Amino acid sequence: MLWATLIMSLREVRKNALRSFLTMLGIMIGVGAVIAMVTIGEGATQKVRSDVGALGENMLVVSPGAARRGPERTAGNPFQKDDVEAIEREVTGIKALSPTAQSSTTVVFGNQNWPTSVIGVDDGYFEVRGYKVEMGRSFSEVEAASGTPVCIIGKTVRDNLFPGTMPMGQRIRVKQVSCLIVGLLASKGQAAMGGDQDDVVLMPLRAFQRRIAGNNNISSVYLQVEEAQMTSSVQAQVEDLLRERRRIQPGAVDDFNVRNMQEIADTMSSVTASMTGLLGGIAAVSLLVGGIGIMNIMLVSVTERTREVGTRLAIGALASEVLLQFLVEAVVLALLGGILGILFGLSLSYAATQSLSLPFVISPGTVAGAFAFSAAVGVIFGYLPARKAARLNPIEALRHE
Amino acid sequence: MAELPRPDGGAAAHHLGAALGQAELRPQTPIVEFRRVEKIYGEGESEVRALDGVDMRIDPGEFVSIMGSSGSGKSTAMNMIGCLDVPTSGAYLFRGVNVCNLDQDQRALLRRHFIGFVFQGFNLLARTTALENVELPLVYRRVPADERRRRALKALDLVGLSSRAGHTSAKLSGGQQQRVAIARALVTEPSLLLADEPTGNLDSARKVEIMELMVQLNREHGITVVMVTHEPDMAEYGTRTVVFRDGKIISGNR
Known part of the structure; x- marks a missing residue:
């Protein structure tokens, strides 16, 4: 039954090809925007990671001067040969x-x-x-x-x-x-x-x-x-050693700093990741608009096809079967829009990542999520029109002009 | 001729199948039996008695024409016979089953398995081929696709339109569309064919063709036909004519 309903829905979508396409366009743009934003964002995140990695793998940089940002950065005494020898001798890892x-x-x-x-x-x-x-x-x-x-x-x-x-x-x-x-x-x-x-x-x-x-x-x-997991232990050992050698009192500010490149990479990629989330969220709003478009067209379609619904009910369709039919139609519209949107979003982000020289990373989770989300949009926004069709009185529906 | 309902549509159908299975045991049961059926629309001042205590019986194999002016109650009677509507009071037995006791879904299953509908306006699905239109009732009966196709072609052959199977309704003449609609009603091999002004939208040559087809279905295939018409010469094709006036039957009852 579901299969036959699916075939019927596809036929219905094809009958009104232009209208169906315009209805899908909303979902398509929404899904496309989400996919493009997320894919470009993932590319940027990965680019940041690999760039920071390229500075040196599992690298720590020890420099004189307190680790404070801004103009009042205090200068510290430079290191001497015996400092380096002490680090080499006493720090493990x-x-x-x-x-x-x-x-x-x-x-x-x-x-x-x-x-x-x-x-x-x-x-x-x-x-x-x-x-x-x-x-x-x-x-x-x-x-x-x-x-x-x-x-x-x-x-x-x-x-x-x-x-x-x-x-x-x-x-x-x-x-x-x-x-x-x-x-x-x-x-x-x-x-x-x-x-x-x-x-x-x-x-x-x-x-x-x-x-x-x-x-x-x-x-x-x-x-x-x-090894990467030893970074913080090595950092702590170096800090302790230098604090001792440079006679820094407990609680006093260090006059040197140890920069952890991994930490910088993590911070930067979490910034890009939250930007990605934000932009994706904004793009998701257009999915909502697309869903409303589907509901609108399905309501029009139910009104137009009142006599058809009456006929179906007369020849023995159950109300639940009529409901299912219109629901499946809405989901088909939303899913087709979603598929087109995924293709659209991926090609858009491919072009964007190429021109920004970012890596092009397809995230399967996002694609699957977009697919599931458009199906959900179809179900949510298709339900009201479908219920309207299923609740029609067959006698009145057959008389409808 | 009629098949037992299959156990589809869940518990409702199962219950119904049991009820109708009992009805099957008594071959002399009338297909349609009205017992003091009343149908009242509206309340108080604006109350309309569409049917006013009607008794009526239609036996298997009959071809009954229902006549009457508009507002006589014939359309209400027709909707009731087709299990689209239920009486306000009295009882309507379809094949011995009291339709008043059935809910909407159970009545839909009765229609699915035992009743074929033909409408004045044909009511074919737009931009859909003749074959697909005829297959539609079988879709709801969960008939597999290949058997659906075979049976639909057979039904189209019976109405003389097998060569037009692939045509959409827009490419068919009015008479051809009505014959497709008849094929759609027949394809489930119903025990009752309900026709509501089937010739109302056709010219006189087509009217004769359609009526001869209905007579043939009645005589050669044993399908009980109930037809509403306002044209006396169409009514004469039937074996009996029932005339309604003011919600009552004034002639043709047995």
Whole structure:
């Protein structure tokens, strides 16, 4: 019976193709909007996660200065070599570590110059940040220990100082120091917060301290934790250790901070997720409007087909069967609208994610939810018209003009 | 000819099937029996006695024409015979079952299994083929699709329209539409065919065709026919004519 009713409903939808399509349009736009919003939002969330991940996996950054935002950020004393050694010795769960010192300066090759970040690093830095040497080599132990002025440059620096020529073996000038290029970094692209991770010149920390900075300060320490769940434990150990070494009283504000990249990623993706929810919710309102459209058309249809209902009742249809018929018709309209809406929403979000260069992620839960929701809209808004049809008196319905 | 109701439609049908099964045991039971049937519309000043204590009996195999001017009660009687309406007082027995005791759904099941309707305005579904129109009552009887099709084609063949099975009603003439409607009424093999002014919308040549078809169904297939008409020459096709006036039968009763 349900199957036969379904066939009948599809026929009814086809008979009034234009009207049916216009009725579906409301649901289609509603479902399409929800799907598009959610899909684009999911793409944005995933983009944020992968960008933050690209800064370095399971990474902690220890820097001097209190972790306060805004202009009154207090400066703390820089770290020294023995701080790093203490961390390495006493904190468990660290996979790799690198002290760094950094300076923003202009590097020169021939008549080209380029303002960039020059960072003095240890071997561990490549592992922590996920940098790979694409061509050439990493720093040798001798170079690292002796402070030989050698460097490895990122793609942006290479493109700006050496357009179309091979930088390997050339010397660039960093401040007063002439520095031999021994390697090129593979490109890492844009970071989550807009920084260009390829706009960098790396040199051995010792060389940087001696020849560029002129002191032995360490401006930050990069740590990579063995496993993601150990991040907070390692963070706590580092904080305790440094508090002790820097003699900070209990209750006093730390003069250093440990940034957890995972935490930043979580915060940012929860922000995008709630934006997604909000936009999806607004779009869902249009589904309600679509449902009212269905109810309206079904009421018109019942009035138009009063004689048909009378005939059906006369030849032996039960009131419940008439109810079912009109209900199924409403659900068919809503579901067809929902399916079209899903296709519409997915193609819309595909276009949007392509142009915003976000990943295109189809969330099966959302698609299934949209489908179920449009069926529910059909049942809810189809019930009143269907009940109206089922309650018709057959004698009067047959007389209806 | 008539089949027992199948156990569809839930408990109501089951109950009904038992009741009608008993009726089946007595072959001499009249198909239609009115016992002092009254039907009153409205109250007080505006009260209208559409039927005023009518006794009537129609036996299997009869072809009864019902005549009367408008307001005579013939349409009310017709609705009552078709179990679309129930008496205000008195009793209406359909195949020995008191229809007054049945609820709306049970009466719908009676119509589904025992009564075929033909209307003045044909009442075919718009933009639907002749075949699909004829199949419709079988859909409600849960007949499987292939058997539905076979039986509908057979019914269309009986009314001489098997070649038009795929035509929608808009492409059929009035006479053809009425024959499709008759096929729709016949396809369930009802024990009673109820025709309400079946020739009212047709020209005289078509009228004769339709009436000859009804007579043929009555004589050759043993279907009891009750037809309302206001045209005396149509009424003459029947085996008996019952005339209503002011809610009473004035002639043709037995």
